[in-house]
Each structure stands twice: as C-alpha cells, then as structure tokens.
Amino acid sequence: MNGRPPNRAKAAQRRHSPGKGPGPLNAQASAALIVHRVDQGESLSTALPERLARSNDADRGRIQEIAYGVLREAPRLDFLADRLLSQPLRERDRDIHALLQVGLYQLWRLAIPTHAAVNETVNAARQLGKDWAAGLLNAVLRGFLRQREALETALADAPEAVRLGLPGWLLNRLRADWPEQMSALTTASLARPPMTLRINLARTTRDEWLRRAHEAGIPALPHPVVNSAVTLETPCDVRRLPGFTEGEVSVQDAAAQLCASLLDAGDRQRVLDACAAPGGKTLALLERAPQLDMLALDIDATRLGRVHENLERAGLSAVVRAADAARPDEWWDGRPFERILLDAPCSATGVIRRHPDIARLRRPEDIDPLTARQAELLDALWPLLAPGGRLLYATCSILRVENELQIDAFLRRHPDAHEIRLPEGWGQARPQGRQILTGEDGMDGFYYALLEKPA
Ligand SMILES: C[S@@+](CC[C@H](N)C(=O)[O-])C[C@H]1O[C@@H](n2cnc3c(N)ncnc32)[C@H](O)[C@@H]1O
Numbered sequence: 001m002n003g004r005p006p007n008r009a010k011a012a013q014r015r016h017s018p019g020k021g022p023g024p025l026n027a028q029a030s031a032a033l034i035v036h037r038v039d040q041g042e043s044l045s046t047a048l049p050e051r052l053a054r055s056n057d058a059d060r061g062r063i064q065e066i067a068y069g070v071l072r073e074a075p076r077l078d079f080l081a082d083r084l085l086s087q088p089l090r091e092r093d094r095d096i097h098a099l100l101q102v103g104l105y106q107l108w109r110l111a112i113p114t115h116a117a118v119n120e121t122v123n124a125a126r127q128l129g130k131d132w133a134a135g136l137l138n139a140v141l142r143g144f145l146r147q148r149e150a151l152e153t154a155l156a157d158a159p160e161a162v163r164l165g166l167p168g169w170l171l172n173r174l175r176a177d178w179p180e181q182m183s184a185l186t187t188a189s190l191a192r193p194p195m196t197l198r199i200n201l202a203r204t205t206r207d208e209w210l211r212r213a214h215e216a217g218i219p220a221l222p223h224p225v226v227n228s229a230v231t232l233e234t235p236c237d238v239r240r241l242p243g244f245t246e247g248e249v250s251v252q253d254a255a256a257q258l259c260a261s262l263l264d265a266g267d268r269q270r271v272l273d274a275c276a277a278p279g280g281k282t283l284a285l286l287e288r289a290p291q292l293d294m295l296a297l298d299i300d301a302t303r304l305g306r307v308h309e310n311l312e313r314a315g316l317s318a319v320v321r322a323a324d325a326a327r328p329d330e331w332w333d334g335r336p337f338e339r340i341l342l343d344a345p346c347s348a349t350g351v352i353r354r355h356p357d358i359a360r361l362r363r364p365e366d367i368d369p370l371t372a373r374q375a376e377l378l379d380a381l382w383p384l385l386a387p388g389g390r391l392l393y394a395t396c397s398i399l400r401v402e403n404e405l406q407i408d409a410f411l412r413r414h415p416d417a418h419e420i421r422l423p424e425g426w427g428q429a430r431p432q433g434r435q436i437l438t439g440e441d442g443m444d445g446f447y448y449a450l451l452e453k454p455a
Contacts, residue, residue, distance in 0.1 A: 029124035188439025247314030278306030336386035350445020
C-alpha cells in the first residue's frame, strides 16, 4: 500500500467501461478489446475501426499489427495458454484471455524487449479495470519465457487444427477440394498479405505512378500478372500514396482487379454491378470505361455509403441503389443489361489472410445457405441479361461448391447459357471458370466464370 486511499470512482469507471475512461488505453489493452469483440462474434471490420478511432495516432499501427497477429495465431496461442494456466479463465473474463493472447503473441512473435511486453500487458489489465489479473498475467507470461522450448515441442505434436491454425471443418474441406495444394494453401491463408494497389490507367500510367511513388520514398513493384496492379514493399497509410485523394490509385488486391478486363464492358454499355459495396469493382469497371451506364446495387444500405465515397474520390458516376438483387421486381426498370457483374456473397475463404477473423467466425453450417443464395442470385439476374450479353460470376472463395460446382449446376439449369473460356496466364483452368488459390502470384484466393446469353 502506498498510503493513499484508492480512487474508487476511477477504478469503478474503468471496470464498467474499459477504454471509455479519461486517457486512451495502451496498445495491448486496445488490441485485447478488439480480439475480445471478435471472440464474441463481431467482425474485425467493425471492431477494429471503432477502437482505432479512440486510440492515439502513434499507437494505431501497433494495435492493428497485434490484433491481426493474434487472430492469425489464435489456435496456437490458445494451446499455449491452456498449458500455462492452472485452470481456464471464467467466461466473464474472456477479455483477460484475449489480453493473455496479446501478451503471448508479443513474446513469441514480435521482436520487442520481453520486460516491456510483460509490463505493458500487466498495465493493460489494470487499464481494463481488472487489477486482479495483473499478477496472473505476469506469472503466466514469465512461465512462457521459462518453458518456451518445451511448449514449442508440444505444439509440434498438437492436433492439426492447432498446428495449421485453421478450424478442422475448413481443413477437411480444403483437403477434399485441393489435396495437393492443401499445405501451401493453409500457409498462404495465415501469411501477411501484400498491400496491392490499382492504378487508374485512365489518369496515369503504371510506370509514371511507380516513378512518383519511388520519389515519395514508397518502394513498389509492378504486379507480374495484372497490368493495373502494383505491390508495395511495405504497407503504408493511403494518405501517403501519390494521387490517392485524386482517385489515381486505390487499394485493391490484384485478383479483384481482374474483373474489369474479364467483363470487358465498353463505353455507354448498360452494366449492373449486383453486389457492389464497398465499390472496389464498380470503380475498377468505371476506370476502364468511364462512360458506362452503371447501376451499382447492394442489399446493405450502410455499406453503400462507401460506394458513394469511392465514386466521389475518383470523380466517376453511377446510379447507386440499396436493393435485394435477387428481387428484380422491386428495382428493375425492365431494360436489359449488356454486362452483369455478380460478385456474390461467399465464405470469403480466399481472403482469410486479409480478414483472419473469418477463420474464427465462419461456421460449417454457413456454407449451404451461402451456396443457395448464390444460386438464387444467379437465377434471378440471368433473365435481366440482354441477348449477346455477358455475366461475370466472381467469389473470393476457394471452395469448389461455391465456384465451379455452382456454375456447373447453373449451366444445367439454364441451357440457354454458355460459358466463355477465360484468358490464361493467371490462376488455373477448372471444368468451369478459373480459380486463383490464395497466394498464387501474390493474389487473394478468387474465382471467376464468364457466362454468355446467345444473341
Ligand atoms: C463480396 S462483397 C462485394 C464486394 C464488392 N463487389 C467490391 O468489390 O467492393 C458481397 C456484397 O454482396 C452484398 N449482398 C449480399 N446479398 C445481396 C443481395 N441479395 N442483393 C444485393 N447485394 C447483396 C453484401 O452486402 C456485400 O456487400
């Protein structure tokens, strides 16, 4: 005791509203709160920005790095925590479990001094209003440092889902779909993805942009396969990118950028982007042909806000509408589309490296409803296509059932549809469409199939 009376009001405030108290939390506490929210079923894309908005500018990069790292390594960190704790933490202390994961991740994977990692984690427990956990965390983290070698040996013999860091049901599906590529796929799914950009080729050339990036001290390389794409050597804040606010460059994986050349929509054609938000592909299509008569639809009105922002930044225009693409009777004016992009809602198993929360939140029972939804969207949109028109089906999934098997079933249901073979040089040809497996040519896992209605 230091003789001063405890400040009960402050302690109580911290207990009831961690992170809403007077000062910002340290990076460890902030990262733990993000991980905890994902653990409770929220997506990283909601939990992360909300917490970052309440953090110091200087801490944001570190918070993000720790939160992503912990989510990538979660099964392994849980394995370590189980062995170090004499009994599991109570359900109401899952925030402390998340903080323990943060502490272990720092000691195990980040090159920071161990005493700083331990002290900051212990301080974070106090900031979260759980002073009682300070001693426990201190002991467990020091235990890890002492037993590290034995723990790593035990980890090598752990069950597959722990060792490979992905849930068992997903590993089983990947093994069934991609037996030979399984090992590369699991590694790529948990690797840090590159930051890839799309250059607006209507405004500048890729070489010119690379020259300006080099001058600005941002080393970048042209993507080997996609001619609008560049890959940064190190991720950086978009505000530092030359021409970002003017719409000369946008963040988008190279696999997603392929949509524009594959759909090949020409100026003034009537185009439907049926699942458009947040607008990455809408923009890619419009940058290639700015005069398109584009309708960008999405069922999620909130996410459509991002489409408006993106269009405004790039100085491009489209009709943007919140509607269920599977219910054209509610929004279609009866004029056929010459091109349709269906970037369907999917398991997102091809982008786990960018959204590691997917590995935790996605459930095996999600897959059947998703494939049913994709089939429903395909069937509902096909009649809207003009004779001679083309529909590009896309997913960021690596599961065959959402991709080639989905298109195979569609072609059986619609004898008037035929598949156009896609150009080579990326991914791999499948019986229907082409598949990019996560990490190939540095790209996200992605699938495309192009369907045509006879003239
Ligand atoms: C893969 S994301 C689209 C990404 C977007 N094309 C891009 O490149 O930025 C799938 C989108 O489908 C939307 N969606 C899901 N069901 C839908 C439906 N029935 N009608 C329209 N949009 C739907 C979701 O809200 C989500 O924004």
